[in-house]
Amino acid sequence: MSPAPRLPPAARAIVAGDRRALARAITAVENDDPAARPIVRALYPRTGKIPVIGLTGPLGVGKSSLLSLLIGRLRTAGRSVGAIAVDPSSPFSGGSVLGDRIRLERRADDDGVYFRSMASRGEAGGIAAATREVARLLEAAGFDLVFVETVGSGQVDVAIREVATTSVVVLVPHLGDDVQTLKAGLFEIADIFDVNKSDLPGADRAARDLSELASLGRSADGWTSRIVRTSTTAPMGLDELWEAIEAHERFLDESGGRVAGERRRLAREIADRVREHVGRDVTVRLDRDRELRSLLDRVVARRTDPISAADRLYRQRYRAR
Amino acid sequence: MSPAPRLPPAARAIVAGDRRALARAITAVENDDPAARPIVRALYPRTGKIPVIGLTGPLGVGKSSLLSLLIGRLRTAGRSVGAIAVDPSSPFSGGSVLGDRIRLERRADDDGVYFRSMASRGEAGGIAAATREVARLLEAAGFDLVFVETVGSGQVDVAIREVATTSVVVLVPHLGDDVQTLKAGLFEIADIFDVNKSDLPGADRAARDLSELASLGRSADGWTSRIVRTSTTAPMGLDELWEAIEAHERFLDESGGRVAGERRRLAREIADRVREHVGRDVTVRLDRDRELRSLLDRVVARRTDPISAADRLYRQRYRAR
Numbered sequence: 265m266s267p268a269p270r271l272p273p274a275a276r277a278i279v280a281g282d283r284r285a286l287a288r289a290i291t292a293v294e295n296d297d298p299a300a301r302p303i304v305r306a307l308y309p310r311t312g313k314i315p316v317i318g319l320t321g322p323l324g325v326g327k328s329s330l331l332s333l334l335i336g337r338l339r340t341a342g343r344s345v346g347a348i349a350v351d352p353s354s355p356f357s358g359g360s361v362l363g364d365r366i367r368l369e370r371r372a373d374d375d376g377v378y379f380r381s382m383a384s385r386g387e388a389g390g391i392a393a394a395t396r397e398v399a400r401l402l403e404a405a406g407f408d409l410v411f412v413e414t415v416g417s418g419q420v421d422v423a424i425r426e427v428a429t430t431s432v433v434v435l436v437p438h439l440g441d442d443v444q445t446l447k448a449g450l451f452e453i454a455d456i457f458d459v460n461k462s463d464l465p466g467a468d469r470a471a472r473d474l475s476e477l478a479s480l481g482r483s484a485d486g487w488t489s490r491i492v493r494t495s496t497t498a499p500m501g502l503d504e505l506w507e508a509i510e511a512h513e514r515f516l517d518e519s520g521g522r523v524a525g526e527r528r529r530l531a532r533e534i535a536d537r538v539r540e541h542v543g544r545d546v547t548v549r550l551d552r553d554r555e556l557r558s559l560l561d562r563v564v565a566r567r568t569d570p571i572s573a574a575d576r577l578y579r580q581r582y583r584a585r
Numbered sequence: 586m587s588p589a590p591r592l593p594p595a596a597r598a599i600v601a602g603d604r605r606a607l608a609r610a611i612t613a614v615e616n617d618d619p620a621a622r623p624i625v626r627a628l629y630p631r632t633g634k635i636p637v638i639g640l641t642g643p644l645g646v647g648k649s650s651l652l653s654l655l656i657g658r659l660r661t662a663g664r665s666v667g668a669i670a671v672d673p674s675s676p677f678s679g680g681s682v683l684g685d686r687i688r689l690e691r692r693a694d695d696d697g698v699y700f701r702s703m704a705s706r707g708e709a710g711g712i713a714a715a716t717r718e719v720a721r722l723l724e725a726a727g728f729d730l731v732f733v734e735t736v737g738s739g740q741v742d743v744a745i746r747e748v749a750t751t752s753v754v755v756l757v758p759h760l761g762d763d764v765q766t767l768k769a770g771l772f773e774i775a776d777i778f779d780v781n782k783s784d785l786p787g788a789d790r791a792a793r794d795l796s797e798l799a800s801l802g803r804s805a806d807g808w809t810s811r812i813v814r815t816s817t818t819a820p821m822g823l824d825e826l827w828e829a830i831e832a833h834e835r836f837l838d839e840s841g842g843r844v845a846g847e848r849r850r851l852a853r854e855i856a857d858r859v860r861e862h863v864g865r866d867v868t869v870r871l872d873r874d875r876e877l878r879s880l881l882d883r884v885v886a887r888r889t890d891p892i893s894a895a896d897r898l899y900r901q902r903y904r905a906r
């Protein structure tokens with residue numbers, strides 16, 4: 265697809281492969297800068313085709329090393345890769361996490377890889393929104409696939425379903441071994457479970473337990489979570505992991521799940537955006553609109569409660585026409 | 586305040602000190618069970634008076650040990666304490682975090698302490714909402730003060746300002762030593778910085794650096810962040826930490842900051858609740874309303890983009906009357 269002449273210059277530069285234009289647009293998205301809007305809007309028609317692969321799991325299971333090895337293999341196979349690491353541990357910076365990031369960022373001399381870490385800034389909805397838009401910028405910039413890695417916080421793990429076409433949950437043997445400790449939500453997130461550090465004892469048992477549990481869940485879309493075993497030190501299992509990812513991507517195409525998933529994610533995105541509009545509007549009016557100020561006064565004075573106040577405000581002012 | 590006869594039975598039981606009724610109501614709040622609504626609404630007039638003290642900071646700085654020691658001292662002084670630990674690392678359970686929790690929960694034989702850990706379930710707004718309501722239940726149950734501890738994830742750290750009257754950010758010397766690595770947002774969260782593990786080298790320097798930075802920020806409300814040093818192994822500094830917390834609480838009363846803060850938090854809560862109403866409504870209509878389905882179809886087909894679609898939907902259907 266050649267750059268259309270009506271694209272804004274920054275969007276045209278991104279499509280033409282200008283990595284500095286890409287970096288500037290990502291920064292604008294990350295900072296919630298209004299300058300990002302015309303760019304992401306103009307590039308939107310060029311998106312929604314490539315695999316977006318989510319990697320999530322607890323801290324310390326080796327997600328970053330795994331990502332680094334996967335990227336290496338994909339590069340060898342001639343595929344270009346964009347990667348986003350979402351770090352929810354802001355506003356505190358983290359040592360080891362940062363170290364992994366830097367290791368990946370050193371690939372900067374290879375034009376077929378683009379790696380970017382993003383700090384979350386408060387709202388979980390904000391992370392999902394920014395990650396979605398950055399994944400689209402990377403797709404518009406021509407990358408064949410995008411990885412989204414999270415460092416393992418509840419909010420982000422759930423948000424991965426709002427962004428990824430295939431979600432990989434990475435665990436380690438001793439965690440998988442005690443699968444009862446894993447919350448049920450995990451089975452809804454995971455298209456694939458990867459038992460990493462499978463050179464450690466207990467990996468067989470962990471994989472078997474996960475298989476049993478996986479066979480009980482997820483059937484609405486017809487996909488049963490696959491279990492693979494990897495090690496980044498040996499290394500082993502990387503091909504199997506990649507094959508499982510490709511199998512899920514093929515399944516999405518064959519089952520109609522790709523369009524259904526895209527529709528579900530876009531519905532969520534639109535609902536999030538309308539919500540944000542309303543949230544900002546309510547906040548401004550609670551400060552400036554006489555009637556809303558008086559409602560807030562009554563809540564502060566305990567003459568009414570915030571649940572009733574919000575219900576009333578919604579019914580009287582914000583219910584859909 | 587004696588239990589009013591018009592309270593629902595569950596609310597009356599909570600006010601009368603029934604800990605099982607309290608536990609059931611907290612579970613209902615945590616599960617977003619509609620059964621919680623009449624209880625939290627009925628108890629709301631009994632809330633908003635006590636200190637809610639937020640403890641936040643990176644993993645591994647010793648927040649749980651600190652909390653345990655603070656609770657011990659407050660109990661010795663005859664004060665009853667409710668505590669909520671918010672664990673954002675769900676759906677993965679964490680070893681050491683869980684260990685700390687269990688240590689605290691063993692105080693269960695003391696009726697003057699109530700400890701509850703809550704896993705976050707996705708939405709950051711959800712954590713703030715649930716924590717706010719549980720803090721109110723604890724206040725209505727008669728506790729003199731409430732602690733809210735987070736395990737140090739970005740979303741929750743920010744959410745602490747939506748719940749706490751006094752926020753303590755806990756750090757350790759080697760982190761404080763390199764204060765440049767701390768994001769600016771931290772200075773907006775912290776009423777008090779606590780350099781814990783101050784028996785380790787570098788504590789003096791860390792405290793000094795933090796003092797310098799703190800003196801540059803936060804003046805809108807007239808409070809300058811206090812810096813204290815503690816150690817839970819020595820132990821040392823606990824009195825100073827508690828004095829700093831009490832000083833901030835006194836400042837809130839004397840400066841009018843208590844009412845201003847309560848008003849700000851309630852405005853945010855009402856805006857969050859109206860947002861949630863709208864978000865649910867948009868989601869349902871995108872699935873069922875013919876016109877909205879067709880808008881979503883066009884977004885899926887890339888004939889329009891989600892930003893424009895949401896803007897239009899907001900303007901046409903949800904803008905305030």
